[in-house]
Amino acid sequence: MSGFDFFLAAISPYHISIALGGVIAGTVIGALPGLTATMAIAVLVPLTFSMEPASALILMGAIYTGAIYGGAYSAILLKTPGTPSAIATTFDGYPMAKRGDGDLAVTLACLSSVVGGLIGAAFLLGLAPPLANIALAFGPVEYFWLAIFGLSLISALSEGHLLKSLIGGTFGMLLTTIGVAEVSADIRYTFGSHTLIGGIEPVSALIGLYCVPVLIDLVATPGRHLKVTAETRGFRLPEALRLAWRHKINLVRSSVIGTLVGILPGAGGSIAGLVAYSEARRSSKRTEHFGTGEPEGLEASESANNATVGGGFIPTLVLGIPGTPPDAVILGALLVQGIRTGPKLFLEGEGSIVYTFIYGLFIATLLMLPTGLLIGRYAYRFIITFPKALLVPTVAFMTIIGTYAIRNNMSDVVIMIALGAVGWILDRYGFKPSPIVLGLILSRIAEQGFVQGWTIGTARGDVLAEFFARPISMGIIVFIAVSLFYPVIAKRWRLYEEAKNAREN
Amino acid sequence: MPAKTERDTPGIVLAAGFILIAAVFLYDSRNLLDPDSYVFPAAICVVMITLSIVFIVINLVKPQPDREASQSPGSTARRVSLVVVMLASAFVMPYTGFVLAGFGVFAALTMLAMFEPWNPKRAALYAGVGVAIVIGFYVTFAKVFLVPLPETPFL
Amino acid sequence: MKIFGKIALTTAAAAVALTFGLAGAALAEFPEKPVNYIIAFKPGGESDVTARFQQPFYKKIFGQDLVMSYKDGGGGAVAWAQLNTIAGDGYTIMGTNLPHIVLQPAQKDVGYTTDEMTNIHMFHYTPDAIVVKDDSEFKTVKDLIDFAKANPGKVTLSGSAKGSSNHLAQVTFDRLAGVKTTYVAFAGTAPSSTALLGGQVTASWGYTTVPPQYAGTRMLAVAMEKRHPNFPDVPTFKELGFDMVSGAYRGIAVPKSTPEEIRVKLGQMFQKINDDPAFIKQMEDNGFAMVNAPYGPELTKFMTKMKGEILTSAKEAGLIK
Numbered sequence: 006m007s008g009f010d011f012f013l014a015a016i017s018p019y020h021i022s023i024a025l026g027g028v029i030a031g032t033v034i035g036a037l038p039g040l041t042a043t044m045a046i047a048v049l050v051p052l053t054f055s056m057e058p059a060s061a062l063i064l065m066g067a068i069y070t071g072a073i074y075g076g077a078y079s080a081i082l083l084k085t086p087g088t089p090s091a092i093a094t095t096f097d098g099y100p101m102a103k104r105g106d107g108d109l110a111v112t113l114a115c116l117s118s119v120v121g122g123l124i125g126a127a128f129l130l131g132l133a134p135p136l137a138n139i140a141l142a143f144g145p146v147e148y149f150w151l152a153i154f155g156l157s158l159i160s161a162l163s164e165g166h167l168l169k170s171l172i173g174g175t176f177g178m179l180l181t182t183i184g185v186a187e188v189s190a191d192i193r194y195t196f197g198s199h200t201l202i203g204g205i206e207p208v209s210a211l212i213g214l215y216c217v218p219v220l221i222d223l224v225a226t227p228g229r230h231l232k233v234t235a236e237t238r239g240f241r242l243p244e245a246l247r248l249a250w251r252h253k254i255n256l257v258r259s260s261v262i263g264t265l266v267g268i269l270p271g272a273g274g275s276i277a278g279l280v281a282y283s284e285a286r287r288s289s290k291r292t293e294h295f296g297t298g299e300p301e302g303l304e305a306s307e308s309a310n311n312a313t314v315g316g317g318f319i320p321t322l323v324l325g326i327p328g329t330p331p332d333a334v335i336l337g338a339l340l341v342q343g344i345r346t347g348p349k350l351f352l353e354g355e356g357s358i359v360y361t362f363i364y365g366l367f368i369a370t371l372l373m374l375p376t377g378l379l380i381g382r383y384a385y386r387f388i389i390t391f392p393k394a395l396l397v398p399t400v401a402f403m404t405i406i407g408t409y410a411i412r413n414n415m416s417d418v419v420i421m422i423a424l425g426a427v428g429w430i431l432d433r434y435g436f437k438p439s440p441i442v443l444g445l446i447l448s449r450i451a452e453q454g455f456v457q458g459w460t461i462g463t464a465r466g467d468v469l470a471e472f473f474a475r476p477i478s479m480g481i482i483v484f485i486a487v488s489l490f491y492p493v494i495a496k497r498w499r500l501y502e503e504a505k506n507a508r509e510n
Numbered sequence: 511m512p513a514k515t516e517r518d519t520p521g522i523v524l525a526a527g528f529i530l531i532a533a534v535f536l537y538d539s540r541n542l543l544d545p546d547s548y549v550f551p552a553a554i555c556v557v558m559i560t561l562s563i564v565f566i567v568i569n570l571v572k573p574q575p576d577r578e579a580s581q582s583p584g585s586t587a588r589r590v591s592l593v594v595v596m597l598a599s600a601f602v603m604p605y606t607g608f609v610l611a612g613f614g615v616f617a618a619l620t621m622l623a624m625f626e627p628w629n630p631k632r633a634a635l636y637a638g639v640g641v642a643i644v645i646g647f648y649v650t651f652a653k654v655f656l657v658p659l660p661e662t663p664f665l
Numbered sequence: 666m667k668i669f670g671k672i673a674l675t676t677a678a679a680a681v682a683l684t685f686g687l688a689g690a691a692l693a694e695f696p697e698k699p700v701n702y703i704i705a706f707k708p709g710g711e712s713d714v715t716a717r718f719q720q721p722f723y724k725k726i727f728g729q730d731l732v733m734s735y736k737d738g739g740g741g742a743v744a745w746a747q748l749n750t751i752a753g754d755g756y757t758i759m760g761t762n763l764p765h766i767v768l769q770p771a772q773k774d775v776g777y778t779t780d781e782m783t784n785i786h787m788f789h790y791t792p793d794a795i796v797v798k799d800d801s802e803f804k805t806v807k808d809l810i811d812f813a814k815a816n817p818g819k820v821t822l823s824g825s826a827k828g829s830s831n832h833l834a835q836v837t838f839d840r841l842a843g844v845k846t847t848y849v850a851f852a853g854t855a856p857s858s859t860a861l862l863g864g865q866v867t868a869s870w871g872y873t874t875v876p877p878q879y880a881g882t883r884m885l886a887v888a889m890e891k892r893h894p895n896f897p898d899v900p901t902f903k904e905l906g907f908d909m910v911s912g913a914y915r916g917i918a919v920p921k922s923t924p925e926e927i928r929v930k931l932g933q934m935f936q937k938i939n940d941d942p943a944f945i946k947q948m949e950d951n952g953f954a955m956v957n958a959p960y961g962p963e964l965t966k967f968m969t970k971m972k973g974e975i976l977t978s979a980k981e982a983g984l985i986k
Contacts, residue, residue: 040655047708047733048655054721141863145849168565169521172528175558179535182551185740187852189546190828192739192773194538199746199776203738217593224592225584227625270859325878326859333709333855340878340951341717347880394626395636398619399643401596402612406647410657413703413736414743418600426593433582434520452550457849460546461865464821464847544827546850658701658734 011357014059015364023060024067024369025376031071032373032380035087038079038212039407042072042088042331050338058342059358062335063365069331070122070314070369073274074377077114077307082107082231082388083400085216089208089446090274090313093282093306095215096162096439100298105232107389111381112245113300114307115374117256120249121308122370124260125267125315129322130363134348137323139268145461146472148271149454150481152447155279157485159440161286162296170440173431177444178451180205188453200416209408209421210445214438216404217425223397230396233389240378248300255285255301256308263309267316270326271453274313275446281309283488292495315366322346322359517573525562532558591622607662608652612644695755695930699730702917703759705744707737711854711874712760715789715915718947722938739775740826741765745918746776753922755931763787763914764975768828771976771985779972785928785960786935787916787967789953791872793834793888793909794899795822796861799881801868806885806905809868813844820846823857824870828984830913831857831870833975834888836982841907858882872912874952888912895949911978914956914971932960 014020034040046065053061076091081098094114101110128136143151159174160167183194184204195201223230249256259281266277285305286295295302317328325346327333339346350359388396408421428438462471472478532555539548539555568574599615606614620636651657706712716733723731736744744759745766751757761784770778795806803809813820824831827850835848849866851857858879861869868885869875873893876882884899888911892901902909917935919928936959938944945955958967979985 040651043708044655044735047713047735050717050733051720051724051730140859144860144863144865166521168561168568172525172558172561172565175554175561176528176531178554179532179551179558182535182554184738185742186547188826188850189544190740190826190850191542191544191547192742192775193542193547194535194551196538197774199774202746202775203743206738217596221589221592222582222584224588224619224623225582225586271856324859324862325880326855326862327709330707330709333707334713335709337709337714337717340714341721343947345877349880392636394620394624395639395643397592397623398616398640401592401619402616402643402647405596405599405615406608406651406659409659410651410655412738412743413658413734414738415600415604415660419597422593422596422600429589431524434524435518436524448554453852455550456546457851457860459549460847460849461821464819464849466819546827656732656734658703 011360012364014357014361015063015368020060020063020361020365021368021372023064024365025372027064027067028071028369028372029376029380031068031073032075032078032377034068035072035075036078036380036384037075037403037407038083038085038087038216039208039404039410040087041208041411042069043334044410045072046331046334046338050334050341053338054341058339058344059361059365061338061342062358062362063369065331065335065338066314066318066362066366067369067372069335070311070366071373071376072331073311073314074115074118074122074307074373075380076310077118078111078381078384079216081110081114081303082385083216084219085404086211088274089211090278090310091306092211092275092439092442092446093278094303094310096282096296096306097299097302098306100296101300101303102231104298106298107231107385108382109241109245109248109300110303111385112240112242112378113248113303115377115381116245116249117259117304117307118311118377119370119374120256121260121263121311122314122373123367124257124308125264125312126363126366126370127315128264129315129318129366130360133319133323134351136265136268137320137348139265140270140320140324140326140328142477143269143271144475145454145457146475147454147477147481148269148450149458149472150478150485151269151272151276151280152451152454154283154481154485154488155276155447156443156451157489158279158283159443160489161283162437162439162443166435169435170437173436173438173440174444176436177441177446178448179444180210180441181207181445181448182452186452187449188456203412203414203416205420205424205445206408206411206414206417207445207449208411209417210424211442212404212408213421213424214428214442214445216400217422218429218432218438220397220401220404221425221429223393227393229389230393231389240382242378249304252301252304255289256304258288259285259305259308260312263312264316266309267313267328268319270320270328271450273329274310276450277309277313277316278306279443281305287488287491311370318366322350323348518569522566522569525565529559529562532556532562588622592619595619595622604660605662608659609644609648610662611660612648613641616640616644695927696727696729698756699732700755701757702731702733703744703757704733704735705737705741705760705762706735708733708735710737711791711913712762712915715953716760718944718951719788719935719938722941722944723934726937726941727934740769742769742775742777745769745782748777748918749781749921751920753920753924753927755919755923755927758785758917758919758931761916761918763790763916763971764828764830764833764979767972767975768979768984771979772828781921782918783921783923783928784916784918784964784968785932787914787956787958787964788935788939789948789955790912790914791874791952792893792912792954793830794871794873794875795838795885796858796869796871796875796882797867797885798861798864799883801883803868803885806900806902809885810842810844813842813846817845818847820844820868821849821866822846822868822870823849823851823860823866825853825857825913826850828979830911831872833978833982833984834909834911835870837909837911837978838902838907840981841909872952873954877950877952889954893949893952893954895952911974912954916958928960932964935959 076087080091080094462468
């Protein structure tokens with residue numbers, strides 16, 4: 006079979022219809038905080054036993070890609086990332102919605118996700134075997150620095166008080182240490198409580214810290230949740246297209262970052278979005294507008310997280326190492342079907358499954374454009390027109406059932422609500438939720454990398470060299486330094502230029 | 511810019527709270543035998559305490575109000591009630607089952623978030639929507655995604 | 666009259682339902698409806714994937730669904746601590762793992778004890794093995810020992826988290842071979858094998874399931890009684906003079922309120938899956954090794970033996986007092 010035949014197999018009416026169904030289901034799943042692509046795919050696994058492997062893969066891939074995009078809705082409209090991948094989407098998406106640009110934000114998120122998804126899938130199609138080596142090049146130390154890079158965003162995001170943001174970040178990091186340490190398997194900081202042995206589940210913490218404060222403020226006053234402008238403007242598609250075209254470099258860069266981070270099995274979508282956001286912010290002319298509703302920030306996060314779908318499949322299919330949590334479930338389903346992953350899968354003749362699947366992924370991503378715009382429009386209209394007295398219970402209810410469903414555990418719900426109440430108080434006095442969330446998400450990766458790097462470094466007899474002298478580590482450290490100090494330098498430079506101009510005039 | 515600089519007292523109190531939390535964690539670390547388990551968290555505690563002390567000292571020496579701290583107009587009673595109702599639902603759900611507790615939470619929160627006068631038509635409409643939403647969530651989660659929600663024999 | 670008729674009808678209907686219900690419980694073939702199979706870990710984890718292998722066979726043999734749900738947390742402890750609070754009608758079963766369910770309660774108070782757990786089958790294990798990259802300079806266990814003796818502490822071995830069967834195997838092996846190696850714990854077999862493939866560590870304490878899944882790896886020896894049928898060329902540690910048979914064992918348990926006959930029945934059912942030649946072939950091709958310990962004296966004997974072995978090696982490893 007040649008490449009074109011695989012393409013034909015992918016565009017069979019059967020495959021197009023399962024891709025369409027998968028994308029729609031995925032978008033809805035992603036939009037509900039707590040329901041994740043991982044869970045949805047896990048439910049589907051028995052169904053796929055009776056399907057052709059390629060068809061099963063297309064269905065699971067379509068759900069996955071739809072769910073990552075769907076996460077943008079709750080991030081934009083409720084300030085609650087439906088999946089951790091959409092954390093960076095809340096930074097600018099929610100302020101946009103708050104000021105009445107929710108429709109534009111949703112449309113822009115859809116365009117960015119499609120671009121990101123297509124670029125990620127293109128890398129998967131063309132360069133999977135060589136790119137898989139990136140997954141192997143990253144050792145514990147590199148993950149440690151990558152997590153620190155993500156944490157460095159705290160300083161960039163500190164809208165108000167830098168010290169308060171940093172304290173918030175450490176608080177988030179400390180929260181993750183509760184429960185069983187993933188590497189040393191020790192139970193720690195549970196203070197005798199059996200409930201705390203399970204630790205604080207990151208997604209439920211995310212829901213608590215972001216969504217519960219929104220609800221708390223929503224019930225307090227009669228005002229509307231989001232500002233609504235007088236005229237309804239439909240999709241605002243031409244406007245979104247113009248913006249996306251103007252920021253095309255940002256979109257491509259973010260998608261490439263998303264793909265590369267997606268290849269790293271220890272990283273995941275949240276880091277991809279954060280790194281892309283950080284880079285977009287640094288290289289933008291409007292750096293100071295980031296965090297206040299800047300479309301570029303939204304585009305960076307959304308294109309990057311959808312690019313991780315294609316990126317994550319690279320180590321999954323080439324090396325048998327799941328790139329992301331949903332990939333782990335998909336890999337399991339493939340094993341049961343008797344499919345051995347490996348570089349052979351990509352060779353001519355043996356690769357029918359993989360190539361049919363990749364074309365299917367392209368089709369699913371393209372289908373996301375019409376379905377995403379349509380669902381997005383209804384989601385937005387629903388949020389702005391639904392009366393507050395019904396919106397509050399619906400959202401509250403969603404947070405409860407969503408949090409429960411993550412680990413089928415009612416204690417997580419209690420922790421989620423308690424964290425929400427604490428988060429509201431902290432926010433009220435200037436300790437913003439985003440640094441806490443960054444600490445929560447990244448601390449685990451940082452700790453594992455740190456402990457493993459330390460152990461290996463000690464065995465090799467040079468811990469410092471282990472942490473600072475490896476080429477990739479050095480590269481990441483440079484990026485950390487640049488992103489930390491660039492804004493300061495840029496500001497000094499601008500002031501200097503202005504002063505010079507003033508003197509010359 | 512406010513002419514008079516005020517001290518960020520709530521910020522200082524919260525920073526002191528963070529110091530306390532970090533101290534408790536640090537103290538609890540002595541129960542751990544494996545350095546892999548405590549080195550990283552202990553380091554975070556030290557950083558957290560240092561940052562908080564710096565914050566408090568700076569504020570005591572040179573007061574700087576946090577202008578970013580958000581204002582919170584509106585009813586505190588409603589805020590507290592929301593949290594209480596949500597928490598209560600989590601505790602009640604294992605005994606009453608999901609659907610029954612769901613009706614209760616939905617009704618309570620609808621009343622909490624209501625700022626317009628009630629009339630029979632509106633009450634009937636909202637009750638209908640509430641029932642539909644609770645049942646909808648139940649079916650989606652329990653039947654489609656096979657989430658084992660708390661159930662009782664009659665619901 | 667109408668009302669009376671209604672009451673009569675309802676009573677009759679209830680009586681019929683009750684009779685059928687009771688008769689059903691006593692006579693009808695268990696299972697009559699889908700069984701909920703709780704995995705104490707994340708979807709996509711090793712325990713999930715192995716349960717997935719059983720799923721289609723269960724459906725094929727018993728005509729009912731096996732429905733997975735996940736109760737992740739505390740390395741499995743959260744789910745296991747809740748096992749006995751679940752209704753014991755046989756329609757909820759939970760995956761259990763060794764050495765976890767022995768080691769966790771021995772280390773700290775985790776809300777359950779090993780003896781409170783009603784295991785009804787232990788069906789397979791993934792034997793411990795030393796895994797290296799295909800192009801590694803180490804061809805035999807002896808090569809590795811010689812190198813480790815010349816460079817004490819410098820040999821790094823990746824493996825699953827501390828307290829795992831990999832970790833116990835590393836400690837036991839170091840003691841038996843008289844070497845000192847460094848164990849680098851990872852959050853599971855996938856990241857541990859990734860570190861091996863990436864050359865971050867010298868070798869890996871993995872399982873016999875690693876080479877089938879990760880191309881480019883091979884094993885130096887396996888901790889089994891006899892050689893694994895899928896890898897006839899790989900020696901056992903026993904052959905090489907190291908008395909160690911160990912691995913990560915998996916089984917299922919039920920709440921302790923589950924009636925005896927249902928326990929027996931479930932044990933037989935999972936044994937039936939284990940006896941299916943197609944199932945055995947699939948498991949062995951993927952590197953698993955079968956264990957056949959259904960509910961009854963066999964399981965009791967097996968668990969007593971395992972508990973003793975695990976506690977002994979954990980004591981030697983300094984994991985428990």
